[in-house]
Amino acid sequence: MNNFRLIIFLSVVFVLLSCASNQNNKYITSDSISVEEFSSSVELLVSDINFLEDEIFKINAKNPSVQRILVNSDAYLKAGKLIQANSELERALRITKKEGAIYLRLAHLRLVQGLLDESKSFASRALLINEISSWERLLLNVYLKSST
Amino acid sequence: MKIKFTLGSLALIALVIFFVLSAALVAIIDSRVTNKLEGILWTIPAKIYARSLDIAEGSKVNKSYLIRELDMLSYSENENPSKPGEFRYQKNNLKIFLRGYDDQKSGLFDIFIEEGKVSKITNQLGISVDIIRLEPIAIGGMYPSHMEDRILLNWSQVPSILIDTILSIEDQNFFNHRGISLRSIFRAFFTNVKARDIEQGGSTITQQLAKNLFFTSEQTIKRKVMEAIAALLIEFHYSKEEILLAYINDVFLAQSGKRAIHGFGMGAQHFFGTSVANLEAEQVALLVGMLKGPSLYNPRRNPNNATSRRNLVLDILQKGRYIDSSLLEDYKSRPLGIVSPSFRSETKYPAFHDLVRLELRENYEDSELRTQGLKVQTNLDPVLQDSLEYNIKKTKNQLVKKYGDRLIELEGAAIAVDISTGEIKAVVGSSDPAKFGFNRSINAIRPIGSLVKPFIYLTALNKYDQYNLTTILDDSKLSIQSGGEIWEPNNFDKKFHGKIPLHVALWQSYNIASARLGLDLGYDSVQETFNKLGIVKSIERYPSLFIGSFEMSPFEAIQSYQVIAADGFYSPLRSIRDIKDLKGDIDLSYPYKIEQRIRPEPVHLLKFAMKQTFISGTARGYPRKKIDSWEAGGKTGTSDDQRDSWFVGFAGDLLVLVWLGFDDNRPTPLTGRSGALEVWKNFINDIQPSSIERNDFPRIKYIWTDKKDGLVSGEKCKNSLLVPFIIGTEPNTIPSVRSKCATKPKRNQSDVMQKLKKVFEEG
Incomplete structure (x- = not known):
């Protein structure tokens, strides 16, 4: 009986701590999110590359000059000009390496190019950036999932 | 039967033979003309450029760095920038008239800088723009054996003032003759007969083109006849615009060392550091005026002659009403405006050029590189390159002063790379960096001394269930059998330090603790880490490996450290960004590649210990504030008998490695701290890298x-x-x-x- 009460108590503590942990982005790491645990829309992201691409294009950079370059890069990507899209993304990286939006696009571009390991590495690299949003983190985890 | 030759028949035969030979000659010349002009007209060397610099709103900027870049691009300071190539820096505002490059149009821009960042950029109309781009500096070329260098122009790139000036000076009747102007020939003939010498030429532009393309400059009747035939044939086959464009691209303008400057495109770049579209009237007048005698009127060697000739051409232009008479005196009063010789596309940075050539040769034939006019954009940062060159020379001089003439033959190599992307920003292969020859940055394979230790410690920290930074290591006397001999390593201070935490052993660079750690980990584990760091060769299984007998080139060593500095992400070092063809389309690109080789957390621990090298270890001496803002870390290395002095360190976005030593491998009085670190410090103090934010490590x-x-x-x-x-x-x-x-x-x-x-x- 005592064991049963202990298990109930511990379960409640565990659930509360889990909630608190999810509210604090700092403790979400690249391998701490399992994509399968999320909603069906995430499953759709994994299975439909066009849907995923649309979501990536919606991620804006904070820096306006970087955003301008990302718009160019997106246009090249849509037109199938992958080398030019990559050149623009590298240009953006030379301005700042702290924008998750750039790495997300690089991860996506490599996925489109069929370079799965590199796509995953770009996603892992982006997860080290401090100021990325939970949604960006989730999208990056999609690339970790896509590559395995 | 006897054939009788009458005088008439002989004359007829002679006439037939003459016509046959003449027809053959014409056919030969015709074939040469069409082959030359319809085939590859000119061999165009591949041009190598430094990176182009983007200035973006929100990006970090260093004033002195920017001014040095503008200086290297031959921008001149002017109170009121009004033409391409001028700027003014006042307080926190840079006003610059860009020359234009690629998709960046020429124009006047204001850049506002606050707290080391670009806060705003506006154009001439005061409208905000996000980003502007400076043109790249040409740093070299891959020249054909005749060393002709040119920038090919198409008709739309040729400004009308250039056409008007050429025609006014060289051939006013160009659009009316058929290749030869009899009037000009007779005028020249009578002048020369009168003078009993060749004083004047009567050549049209077409004849000059024929002479330049097919004949020598020898002035004989035979050559003149051949030249005239070729000119007629050129006019027969090609339009006037095609002939004039060929002339504009072909004329010889100057000799620069071994390089021959041909065409107005290259001439504009060589003398004024800009494109032909940006030339002012007096600059066009100077270039066209030089055609009469490229050496005699060379503005660098004979500025007075060049000025007189330019002003004469300006007078002619004014008489022909191609320039306004009210502006004539202003044009004539202007200085020649020749840019410094530093802005030339000669091979300026031999060690970097070597790297570029090695990368290019994996994908291109030598002949393609020398003839197809490829445009190679590299990652070279000219400001960093110049600083690295300057500081390796400066430090060597300081060391010679300190240690005497025995260091006069001291050699060196250094490489600076962008940590994340693996872009090679600067390379030096000699203590005399401008000298061609043995490139030590890639070819000197030397024992790396204690530079090997972080690889051993990373092997341990990667086994995080067994080791952490405070794991106690043993730095007491070690004596083991190795290769039939007793091996007893010593510390640099000849002392034993007993039980010490792992991080202390690393930043103090203790040999015995490191050797014991390596032995505990085992050769296989260490080899695995070496491989992850991009080291392909196998280690030799001797315990001395763990304290630095392993040999690497500076290039190989910095590649390994790139993985560490980048938190475990391997990116192959690359000197080239992309290669464009003559049309400007990307022919080949060298994209940023990345591969996670090691988890970031163990690397973060290692980088902490390497930061201690600056705070309390062998590289101490920097203010703590700087170390923190740069997230700096590094490692000194000294090989046996101080034959090699190494230092590798990261600061901001940069990873820089320096090696010093003698080519004949004799001992030096230098350690990693007293030698290579000094170069590193001088360089970093000079360029002052931007601060960086630390990455987040939730674990x-x-x-x-x-x-x-x-x-x-x-x-x-x-x-x-x-x-x-x-x-x-x-x-x-x-x-x-x-x-x-x-x-x-x-x-x-x-x-x-x-x-x-x-x-x-x-x-």
């Missing part, structure tokens, strides 16, 4: 520990240091001597959750 926790026993300590305890641990690997023992001052490590949610999970799993 890392910082705890106060004791510097000697590695156990828990506190901020108020003596000899304490805040040390990072991978969560779950931190110490929790508080010795009784520190029970009052020590801070008990807080358990965070992850700890609790891990334990709870364990309970559930076990339950």
